[in-house]
Amino acid sequence: MSNDVQEPFSTPANGQIEVDLTWIPGKIEHRVMFGRSLSEHASDTHRRTATFAPGTIFAVMRWASSDLGLTVVRLEIMRAAKPGGGATRLPFVRPAVDILLRVSGWADVQRVVHIIDAIKAAGIDPADAAPDYWQHVGNRLAAGERPSPYTRTRHLAWRLRRRIAP
Numbered sequence: 563m564s565n566d567v568q569e570p571f572s573t574p575a576n577g578q579i580e581v582d583l584t585w586i587p588g589k590i591e592h593r594v595m596f597g598r599s600l601s602e603h604a605s606d607t608h609r610r611t612a613t614f615a616p617g618t619i620f621a622v623m624r625w626a627s628s629d630l631g632l633t634v635v636r637l638e639i640m641r642a643a644k645p646g647g648g649a650t651r652l653p654f655v656r657p658a659v660d661i662l663l664r665v666s667g668w669a670d671v672q673r674v675v676h677i678i679d680a681i682k683a684a685g686i687d688p689a690d691a692a693p694d695y696w697q698h699v700g701n702r703l704a705a706g707e708r709p710s711p712y713t714r715t716r717h718l719a720w721r722l723r724r725r726i727a728p
Contacts, residue, residue, distance in 0.1 A: 579614045579642035581622060582654040588627065592654060595621035595637065595678060596688040614642040619662070619689045619696075621678070623671065624654070637671045639663040639696045662696035670703055681712050692720035 578600065583592045586608050597620020599612040614620055618641065625635040640659035643649035649658035665674055677699060681688045695712050702709040 577616050580656045581612045583610050590626045592624045616642050616644040618642045635671050636666045663700035
């Protein structure tokens, strides 16, 4: 059971979403896998905050380890929620996002990383991929099935659909 709460939220006056990223060598790493941030601000040598515009799709990988090895690894693909809409609150994210895909455990995270790499190899920025594709990937992985590939044809259909119904 997840502690995530989906509810209407209030965004900062500028409507932007902030994501806290941490890097402590060999212990903790939170990093943006893809997505176009508006800005990044370093708090110190181990912490920074990335800011995303509403509607932006981005991915964050988070892992932590102890002296015994990797203790947790997660990858979330999110869309920065628009003000006034329902969204989910996550640790390290303010105020809230739409979760398109969420996996944990090294095997599933690695599968998603390979999918991201395949999309990049096709010449498509994963941040521009159809949001429903990321939901498809999450659903297929949860069911133990192989996700369909994201093709240039599917991407073109998504881009045309966005023009008709933004």
